Amino acid sequence: MAKSRRRPADKFEERRRExxxxxxxxxxxxxxARTTLREIASNSEFSHGVLHYYFSDKLDLIVFCVQLYKARCVHRYDAVVxxxxxxxxxxxxFLxxxxxxxxxxxxxxxxxxxxxxxxxxxxxxxxxxxxxDQTLEDMVWRVVCRYAELLDVRPMMTPALAYGLLDGLFQLALHGYTAGREDALTTLQDEVRAVVALLFRDALETSAV
Amino acid sequence: MAKSRRRPADKFEERRRExxxxxxxxxxxxxxARTTLREIASNSEFSHGVLHYYFSDKLDLIVFCVQLYKARCVHRYDAVVxxxxxxxxxxxxFLxxxxxxxxxxxxxxxxxxxxxxxxxxxxxxxxxxxxxDQTLEDMVWRVVCRYAELLDVRPMMTPALAYGLLDGLFQLALHGYTAGREDALTTLQDEVRAVVALLFRDALETSAV
DNA sequence: AAGGAATCTGGACAATCGTCAAGACAGGGG
DNA sequence: CCCCTGTCTTGACGATTGTCCAGATTCCTT
Structure with missing residues (x-):
């Protein structure tokens, strides 16, 4: 219906993404809570009516946004790994x-x-x-697995556990940073270092020459 | 102004709390995001107008609610400790x-x-x-300190670290429970057990007879 | 160039929001 | 008893929201 016949390609999808x-x-x-469709449109080069041409609904738009967000952030640590x-x-x-x-x-x-x-x-x-959430858990797990591999040990935890631990510290640091505490970032790094040191104690001791 | 003269006591505060x-x-x-003042009033025995008699503002009400929430949940683990x-x-x-x-x-x-x-x-x-957040961190820290004390060791982490780790796992479990995964609770307990076992490995090994 | 489909605009709609104020009700001190 | 003050109800207000639509505009095919 609204989709392409003249434009067989994904011109439609392209604008949706835009x-x-x-x-x-x-x-x-x-x-x-505070985001409105008119505010979204005014931050783009289009009028507010066009949003209902490309999205059926406000929730439809937001769900699409969430999925777009995922695609961008998932491979953040791949290069380091x-x-x-x-x-x-x-x-x-990683830190x-x-x-x-x-x-x-x-x-x-x-x-x-x-x-x-x-x-x-x-x-x-x-x-x-x-x-x-699952994708992020996988992302963290790839880092943990690689770390264990480089230490020549098997990671002694589940993917969910690793993700939960890191996410809690990350969220705390994000709140601290948002509140303007400048030490939030270095504190996060120190904390993760401390946890890693404790969780991989054995391997780190034996690998120390 | 709005406060008591006839009612010198805290009749006013009492209704605020109610x-x-x-x-x-x-x-x-x-x-x-979805809570409105009218909905709040309709779930009480009063009409929506009375809210502005006891609270200057919607945010004033919500901030008061948040502080009320704190007072109720902070000593949840004190008896166990x-x-x-x-x-x-x-x-x-604790689990x-x-x-x-x-x-x-x-x-x-x-x-x-x-x-x-x-x-x-x-x-x-x-x-x-x-x-x-600070109060919750203290709450968690009291548990950790007591646990270390019973093990006759010093906790090898900061209060913020302990809180961040536990809060991440707790939040994950809350999401799982909300989504209807029945194993979310036992998974949380297993995960916390695993973390504690890893973090207090030394003390647990030496204390084992 | 012309026509039609695709795209976009801007205004209108009903619904709902927080806020407010005028008045009804209650109850205790004069 | 009445009146004053604190408490509560009710209805209204302006603003804002998501949604919709009629028409203007653009763009491509023929």
Whole structure:
């Protein structure tokens, strides 16, 4: 119906993505509760009516935004994982990226935790949020597995456990950074270092020459 | 002005608390974004106009609710901490309470994480949320300290670290429970057990007879 | 160039929000 | 007893929201 016949290609999809990118900026600034369709449109080069041409519904738009967010952030640590050849190099690189993303993508992280909270009240958000949560867990698990591999041990935890631990510290640091505490980033790095040191104590002791 | 002269006592404060309790129920069900003053009033025995007699503002009401929430949940683990005489007894009791509160106070926990997310976008919420966060950190720290004490070791972590680790796992379990995964509670308990076992490995090995 | 489909605009709609104020009700001190 | 003050109800207000639609505009095919 609304889709292409003249434009067989994904001109339609392209504009959807373009509008969703605009929406993500607004959502990151204002959060879910305060974001309106008119505000989203005014931060783009289109009028507010066009949103209902590309999205059936406000929730349809937001769900699409959430999925778009996922696609962008999932491979954040892949380069570090692949290029590192020692445990320390991997840990340092990972912690660097961790602090970097809080500084440079803070609105997006705030939005993510906001939407994840909303998913507990809004049924329609639950499934897309679950998928992203799983993707993030995989992302963390790849780092942990590589770290254990470089230490020549097997990771003594589950993927969910690793994700839960890291996510709790990350969220705490994001709140601290948002509140203007400058030591939030280095504190996060120190904490993760401490946890890793404790969890991989055996391997780290035996590998120390 | 609005306060008491005839009623010198805290009849005024009493009703504020009563209305805030009603508001907490509604907030727990609907979340911050979808909760309206009329909905709050309709879940109480009063009309919607009375809310502006006891609260200057919607945010004033919600901030008061948040502080009321704190007062109720902070001493959740005190009995277990004080009555336990062995590390295992403390851990078991703590894990029991942990799962229990997810089941029996799920709406309140959902609301807490919702409001904490909102505080990243709403300046006025930041300070009361920070206070509660600190209180929760203290609550967790009392458990950790007691556990270490019963093991006759010093806890090898900071209060913020302990809180961040546990909160991440707790939040994950709350999401799982909300999504209807029945194993979320036992998974949480297993995960916490695993982390404690890893973090206190030395003490647990030497204390084993 | 012309026509039609795709795209976009801007205004209008009903619904709902927080807020407010005028008046009804209650109850205790004169 | 009445009146004053604190308490509560009710209805209204302006603002804002998501949604919809009639028409203007653009763009491609023929």
């Amino acid at each position: 509008l969703a990118e605009s929406a993500l900026v607004t959502l990151g600034e204002l959060g879910y 692949e290029s590192s050849t020692t445990p320390d190099e991997l840990l340092d690189g 660097g990226k961790l602090a970097e993303t809080i500084v440079e993508e803070a609105p997006m992280h705030r939005l993510w935790y906001d939407l994840r909270s909303q998913s507990m009240f809004e049924e329609a958000l639950r499934e897309p949020v679950r998928v992203i | 209305l805030a309790e009603s508001a907490l129920v509604t907030l727990g069900e609907l979340g911050y 004080e009555s336990s005489t062995t590390p295992d007894e403390l851990l078991d009791g 029991g309470k942990l799962a229990e509160t997810i089941v029996e106070e799920a709406p309140m926990h959902r609301l807490w994480y919702d409001l904490r997310s909102q505080s990243m976008f709403e300046e006025a919420l930041r300070e009361p949320v920070r206070v509660i």
